[in-house]
Every structure is written in C-alpha cells, then in structure tokens.
Amino acid sequence: MKKHIATSLAALLATTSLANAEGVVNLYNWGNYTSPELIAKFEAETGIRVNVTDYDSNDTALARIRQGGHGYDIVVPSNTYMQTWIDEGLVVPLDRSIVTNMDNIAPEWVDVEFDPGREYSVPWQWGTTGIIVNTSAYDGDVNDAGLIFNPPPELQGQINVIPEMSDVMSLAIYYAGGESCTTDMDVMRNVRDMLVEAKQHWKALDYGTVDAHVAGDFSAGIYWNGSTMRARLQNEDLAYGYPTTGYPIWMDSAVVLADAQNTENAMTFINFVLEPENAAMISNFARYANGVTGSEEFMDEVMREAPEIVVDPELAAAGRFSPACSQEVNDLQSQIWTEVLQ
Structure with a gap:
C-alpha cells in the first residue's frame, strides 16, 4: 500500500511539474521593450505565464545563449545578428501548425535577406x-x-x-x-x-x-x-x-531557441504577437513600427504623425x-x- 501511495505520489509530482512547465514561456528581450499590456493579455487568454528577462545588447544576448543552461525560450535579435543565430543552430524553424498568423506580416518584411521567407523569425519592431x-x-x-x-x-x-x-x-x-x-x-x-x-x-x-x-x-x-x-x-x-x-x-525579430524548454508555448506567443491588435500594443509601448499589416488602426494617434516615425x-x-x-x-x-x- 505504501509502495502504491509512493508511486502515485511520484506520478502526481511528475504530472504537476510538467503542468507547471507547460504553463510558462520565458522571453529574453531588450530592456524596456516588452509591453506589459501585451503580456497581461496573453496570460489572460492562454493561461501561460510569461517571464521576461532583459538584455542590453545583441552581443550580450548571443553570448548568454551560447553558454547554454539559460532557461529562455524566445529571444529577439537584430537583423545583423540573425544569420549567426541561424548558422550556429541556436534557433529552430517556426512550427507553422501553431504559428498560423504568418500572412499578417507586411509583404516587405516577409522575404527578408536575414531570414528569407521567414522560416525562423517574426517581426517584433523596426x-x-x-x-x-x-x-x-x-x-x-x-x-x-x-x-x-x-x-x-x-x-x-x-x-x-x-x-x-x-x-x-x-x-x-x-x-x-x-x-x-x-x-x-x-x-x-x-x-x-x-x-x-x-x-x-x-x-x-x-x-x-x-x-x-x-x-x-x-x-x-x-x-x-x-x-x-x-x-x-x-x-x-x-x-x-x-x-x-x-x-x-534595423529590424528586431522574435525567434524560438533550439534548447527551449517550452517550445510549444513559445510558438503560441510568437503567433500571438502577429495579431494586429497585439502588435500595436508593442508599438504603443516602445514607440517603434512593427511590420504587421493592419496594426496601424490600433496605434495611438500620437504615433501616426510623430517625426521619429x-x-x-x-x-x-x-x-x-x-x-x-x-x-x-x-x-x-x-x-x-x-x-x-x-
């Protein structure tokens, strides 16, 4: 009986651990670049908790991921670094069965030199x-x-x-x-x-x-x-x-890491940011354009005529x-x- 209880408890703990892992996505992004409103909406709609860790440069992000053992699922490199991430096998191709909003990417940002056809990445901001x-x-x-x-x-x-x-x-x-x-x-x-x-x-x-x-x-x-x-x-x-x-x-784009522990959740988040209203949340927070068609109608009025844009x-x-x-x-x-x- 004790053995049965112990076995059942072990199974329950394993299941609970898995459930916790499935309820998380860990985003590694530039500092002060992630909309809190976007995160709150994603968590409310999916039940997946988002942990955000900041970095201050492309070199910092690349060095950290190369070390391994980081625990991150998504990173947002600039276009000049993207080929390095791809060539070194640090990222995985997008799962098109989950990332179904690819048609929302503005045509000029689809067949880009740094990721032709967007096999690995989606626009974050430019x-x-x-x-x-x-x-x-x-x-x-x-x-x-x-x-x-x-x-x-x-x-x-x-x-x-x-x-x-x-x-x-x-x-x-x-x-x-x-x-x-x-x-x-x-x-x-x-x-x-x-x-x-x-x-x-x-x-x-x-x-x-x-x-x-x-x-x-x-x-x-x-x-x-x-x-x-x-x-x-x-x-x-x-x-x-x-x-x-x-x-x-420049353009920063989101990618899923090859050693991600929450790949499916990461793909779900990637797909989420391609919805126009959600892409606009990113832009309204950090004040950059985003590369997602239809997001303009959800932009703050101040963005539409800003001399910086x-x-x-x-x-x-x-x-x-x-x-x-x-x-x-x-x-x-x-x-x-x-x-x-x-």
Whole structure:
C-alpha cells in the first residue's frame, strides 16, 4: 500500500511539474521593450505565464545563449545578428501548425535577406538609429552626425552614446564617407581615429537613458527613434535627427531557441504577437513600427504623425538597411570598438 501511495505520489509530482512547465514561456528581450499590456493579455487568454528577462545588447544576448543552461525560450535579435543565430543552430524553424498568423506580416518584411521567407523569425519592431538633441542646449541642425563625432563646444561633455557597436560603427562609417561593411582600411583608420578623439567629449556610454534625457542630464547622443519619441513626449525640447550622411535602419525579430524548454508555448506567443491588435500594443509601448499589416488602426494617434516615425522624404533617402557583415569585417570593427571603449 505504501509502495502504491509512493508511486502515485511520484506520478502526481511528475504530472504537476510538467503542468507547471507547460504553463510558462520565458522571453529574453531588450530592456524596456516588452509591453506589459501585451503580456497581461496573453496570460489572460492562454493561461501561460510569461517571464521576461532583459538584455542590453545583441552581443550580450548571443553570448548568454551560447553558454547554454539559460532557461529562455524566445529571444529577439537584430537583423545583423540573425544569420549567426541561424548558422550556429541556436534557433529552430517556426512550427507553422501553431504559428498560423504568418500572412499578417507586411509583404516587405516577409522575404527578408536575414531570414528569407521567414522560416525562423517574426517581426517584433523596426526603426532607425540617429541623433537625440536637447534643443534648449543646441539650436542648430539636428540632422548631423558631427554633433557626436565632432561635437560643438555647447555639447561637449554632455553626450551619451548607446554602446551598441553595430549602430555606432555604421553612423561613424557613413560620416567618414564609407559604406556598410567596408574593408577600406583608409576609411576604417579614419573611423578609429575619429571615435577615439570624439570619446573624450562624451559623458557616458549607456543604454537606458530615456529618463536621463528627459531630465536634461544629457544634451545630445546617439539613440533609437522610438526611445527618443518616448523621451520627447515627456520633454518637448528633445528632437530626433536623421544624419544626412547616412543612418542605419534595423529590424528586431522574435525567434524560438533550439534548447527551449517550452517550445510549444513559445510558438503560441510568437503567433500571438502577429495579431494586429497585439502588435500595436508593442508599438504603443516602445514607440517603434512593427511590420504587421493592419496594426496601424490600433496605434495611438500620437504615433501616426510623430517625426521619429514619419520621416521627411529627403531625410528618408539617407537611411540604409543594415546588412550582416562578414566575419572579417566584424573582427575589424570589434577591434576598433574595443579600442574606443578602453
């Protein structure tokens, strides 16, 4: 009898453990990038609890997943890193029997170079990297990367640069007259010298600085358009600049990890964010476009005419979608970036 009770208890514990595992999905995402409203709605509709853990850069996320033993199910890499995730077998193809909302992806974001036909990923958000300026401290042209790389006196010592290598290097290379993924050593030497010289005029290299910009702790910086919009809505002196020398356009996409413990739940969540109303929740929170057709009608009115979202055609022409560079180029840029950070 005792043996039977013990066996039954073991079976019950095993079943309970499985049920708990089936009721969870663990999302590893950029900091301050996940809509609490979206999470609450998903949990209410599915009964699946969502745990969100933040990271601060593509490199941080990639290094953590490579280590293994992380417990995450979903991650949201940028397009320039997606091929690495796929090539290294860190992600799995989407289960189309669960992810049935693929037709909601806007046509221009389906057959993308970083994941042709969207075999592995779905859009999360996309945007640009440019310049944030406090116009009470500087009243000149904000569409100038020179404000960061050759700052005027009124901005020196009051600049924050997001420490995301690919974004900063792209802006610097364009400003130096180069092209994405260039191997021109003359250009790259100029970029290195320019960044090392400019850094002495920077106050910080930090990510989560919306509140700091709102408070006036910085007068300028390299920042993303959505984060700048969030700051501007709290401080009307803040403006977003699109460097005329060129600026990167990027997309972050959600993928399911190969060593996920809750794969089915992860696929369910992936499918959920492709519903237009849900995609709009992500955009309304973080203030970026999302790549899901029909989400526009659920967007906050303030999103529809925001200068950080709706770009003047002349300035839009300077935007360049960030490609994935070769390992040789990545190594060269990493070497320069390491020198800048010292």
